[in-house]
Amino acid sequence: xxxxxxxxxxxxxxxxxxxxxxxxxxxxxxxxxxxxxxxxxxxxxxxxxxxxxxxxxxxxxxxxxxxxxxxxxxxxxxxxxxxxxxxxxxxxxxxxxxxxxxxxxxxxxxxxxxxxxxxxxxxxxxxxxxxxxxxxxxxxxxxxxxxxxxxxxxxxxxxxxxxxxxxxxxxxxxxxxxxxxxxxxxxxxxxxxxxxxxx
Ligand SMILES: Nc1nc2c(ncn2[C@@H]2O[C@H](COP(=O)(O)OP(=O)(O)OP(=O)(O)O)[C@@H](O)[C@H]2O)c(=O)[nH]1
Ligand SMILES: [Mg+2]
Numbered sequence: 001x002x003x004x005x006x007x008x009x010x011x012x013x014x015x016x017x018x019x020x021x022x023x024x025x026x027x028x029x030x031x032x033x034x035x036x037x038x039x040x041x042x043x044x045x046x047x048x049x050x051x052x053x054x055x056x057x058x059x060x061x062x063x064x065x066x067x068x069x070x071x072x073x074x075x076x077x078x079x080x081x082x083x084x085x086x087x088x089x090x091x092x093x094x095x096x097x098x099x100x101x102x103x104x105x106x107x108x109x110x111x112x113x114x115x116x117x118x119x120x121x122x123x124x125x126x127x128x129x130x131x132x133x134x135x136x137x138x139x140x141x142x143x144x145x146x147x148x149x150x151x152x153x154x155x156x157x158x159x160x161x162x163x164x165x166x167x168x169x170x171x172x173x174x175x176x177x178x179x180x181x182x183x184x185x186x187x188x189x190x191x192x193x194x195x196x197x198x199x
Pocket of ligand 1: 030031032033034035036037038039051052053054055060076077078079142143144145146174175176177178
């Protein structure tokens, strides 16, 4: 699957204000600063499609982009971003869980995890919640350019070790700097979209 066009579709602040659920949709989620927006730009080969920032909490809305006029990809705000009042934080998390549980055209969620760290409780908790809630997800380990193969493998194995059948899960490792993982992610999205169309 090659990307011929990528265009901004809409931003939303709630499930209700999302654009019509017409195309198969793929969402990117993960801790603030893990590299969601960068990965989206890397996939689309468009530097400024989604806004990237060295400061955590850059993406505050649900941002939709349409790829080749056939799928949507969605840049979600980072979980674990703690600025703002307690009430703001609650609204923010609610926006994400409503979307993940209620969006009918959502085919797969890519849960991004920073490959440089040993397992972080917030990521483990989010994956456990996704499992319990039946959210279809795939793990994507980011910033691979910062890691040597050995320590990277070790961090991935340690993360998967938190889940009963984790060792058998397919994972993708990627780098927005080098483009590693791009084709694999596009292939996963193409397969998922085709599977659903064929049903
Ligand atoms: N070395 C390296 N740096 C990366 C990579 N991906 C992202 N970064 C850097 O990490 C920082 C955060 O990237 P973003 O793409 O804005 O992260 P985000 O997950 O969208 O963050 P929020 O919108 O705040 O939730 C930026 O300084 C990026 O340049 C990568 O693959 N390798
Ligand atoms: Mg972002």
